[in-house]
Amino acid sequence: VIKDEKLPRREREKLAQRQEILASALELFSEKGYRNVSMAEIAEKAEFAIGTLYKFFENKEDLYRALLLQVADKFLAAFMTAIEKPGDEVGKLRGYVAAKAKAFRDNAPMIRLYFSETHGARQNVLAGMDSRVREMREGFLGRMAGIFESGMRRRRFRRIADPYHLAIALEGLTNNFLFLWLDDPAHHASFVEDPDIALNILFKGLLP
């Protein structure tokens, strides 16, 4: 989403600095939570002056939003990629669930941060940003609904429900399995190791 290919050197440096700030912020935020991290801390970790942070981001909240947006981007892009891979519908869905499990496994702290501030977000820091992430997510859900629809049209799936509803169901179902793992990795390790555990429940009714 953020590309730094053919930019003037100056611009590329800017972008790199921005990334460095975001990376430091991510580490701190996901470790201590939004309100327990001060701009001074971020500045120190990123090895910039506090004032410099304000050259890149209007304020703390702006920085935070940029961070979440980047995380959301990254994840949805990964899911999208998994779903767009050549193959049949079952393979695509399996790819999605596997990609999601991997994303959770590889980025547990990030995810914790993302979801801790993202649900019912009306009242938290995200307030205004909601729409941007929501759109991305809705786009993805639509794309996944397309998979179900195509699968049905091609008779590889039984038409057990509205395709969009199935997309919602799959998302919620995998979320819950992976959240469980997130909350207690030791006890629910199987969920990230074998993503099919969640997926198959849906398939039992879906596959003919």
Place this chain on the structure above:
Amino acid sequence: VIKDEKLPRREREKLAQRQEILASALELFSEKGYRNVSMAEIAEKAEFAIGTLYKFFENKEDLYRALLLQVADKFLAAFMTAIEKPGDEVGKLRGYVAAKAKAFRDNAPMIRLYFSETHGARQNVLAGMDSRVREMREGFLGRMAGIFESGMRRRRFRRIADPYHLAIALEGLTNNFLFLWLDDPAHHASFVEDPDIALNILFKGLLP
């Protein structure tokens, strides 16, 4: 959970005041988020002096926890009741989903608050309380798994997956449908009006 039946008048008044504080706090928290609400605001809204709040709750966090605990208690109790009603397994699950939909409909702000701070909450205010709510929820999931197990034993369900996994699946699936409604009630009204939309997806594979 909180009974105010045959208590001395003084005690009943205390309880009523406590409730009033909690109600005001809930309204403010769910509107503006934990960190954006001051004790002064709560006091004003509840029409008590600041100091009075501290007669009921040790500090802001304590008040907040009491609130979430109450919400969690209330909901899990409602779900438990629905699931324990006499009837067959299908009826019980249907009852759960209906109760959950009703709970969401009746308590949208509460729920937003509850879920906004409850997922991946390691770094936020809940920290210590987590365990209490988590236990309650795990107890409930176990109970629901029991329903699935019994249904399977009685051949009313196909044994398509581990009963506990089914419980997780149903919870996640309904959550996602209801969250969608929570985020955009106008557009997803059908989810709370017809809880079976979500439930049936699971049933398609489950029912023989």
Place this chain on the structure above:
Amino acid sequence: VIKDEKLPRREREKLAQRQEILASALELFSEKGYRNVSMAEIAEKAEFAIGTLYKFFENKEDLYRALLLQVADKFLAAFMTAIEKPGDEVGKLRGYVAAKAKAFRDNAPMIRLYFSETHGARQNVLAGMDSRVREMREGFLGRMAGIFESGMRRRRFRRIADPYHLAIALEGLTNNFLFLWLDDPAHHASFVEDPDIALNILFKGLLP
């Protein structure tokens, strides 16, 4: 100073209650210091309602002053008694030093409280009360100066200095010895056991 001899019953009860409050306050104050004791605590310890305290004392400071006044009274009275006992000048002074040592020994916490708030008192709670205690103390110093004067007139003391100055000297000298013991009782036990250690230093020059 406070007598409860021939008073109407009602009055005597009042006085007893007042004493009970003061006693509780003394215990708390000398244990935790003025600012770390709340009226609520005193009320609880004395087994009265908070409001009742305010029937006896205008406010916290007033209660505190009454307490210190009582302590000062008690001590100065004891010193005065020692000094007025029949006998020669040397005996009277010895009596004073012994009484003071005993007072320190018997009332260490009290004294700590008294002196912690009494020196250079302009800025602390005592502010206004100063004068009352100061007068009492000045009266006592004057009385002690009288002893020295009489001793000189009777040729039992050499006239090595102004009698009032000698009184000041003796007071300061014994204070310092006893404070030392107060700060570190284990290490300076001899000072309260043998009051003459301090006194003799003065006598060496004083006695012919």
Place this chain on the structure above:
Amino acid sequence: VIKDEKLPRREREKLAQRQEILASALELFSEKGYRNVSMAEIAEKAEFAIGTLYKFFENKEDLYRALLLQVADKFLAAFMTAIEKPGDEVGKLRGYVAAKAKAFRDNAPMIRLYFSETHGARQNVLAGMDSRVREMREGFLGRMAGIFESGMRRRRFRRIADPYHLAIALEGLTNNFLFLWLDDPAHHASFVEDPDIALNILFKGLLP
């Protein structure tokens, strides 16, 4: 004790600011007492923002301790210097008393503050710092005892008492004379003008 000679400009400014804060705090504390002075007041008087105070001192108590420590340092250093000046024992002791009288005269508010919170301080703010000041004072008393001891060995003093006891006696005796002046400068002016008034009382017995 605090040197600001050859430091980088920045550092010197820091130190100057710190001193300005301490000076303002001293003035306020000695006028109104520790607990009656707010950080806001100190900040205003020193013409800094409240937050700036917290760049220099961890909290109010820390600021207070720094202040007292500085005062104690300064005074004990002055006394030590007086006592170490070349000369015989009588001269040294005389130097000490004169230095002390001068210190009292020049720093009345400081001293009032110092002694008001330093005696029997177990329950007040000093608690933890006690030891530091106490050690310094004990060191000084020991040094003064050394003077007495040397004087005795050289037959310039009669061996009328334990040298350490004499040190205690001299300290207490001068304290009391000077406190009297502190409490009522008009009436007891002679004490700071002629320090020998106090000293001679001791000498009468001490000198052969």
Place this chain on the structure above:
DNA sequence: CATGAATGAGTCTTCATTCAT
């Protein structure tokens, strides 16, 4: 341009005091 010292509004919390019962 980058810096980071200085700012001060805003927060939670305590507790002396009042007054309806």
Place this chain on the structure above:
DNA sequence: GATGAATGAAGACTCATTCAT
């Protein structure tokens, strides 16, 4: 008269943000 629940002013401290260097 006694009670103690309710009050709210006041205080310590934090930290996002600014701006002179």
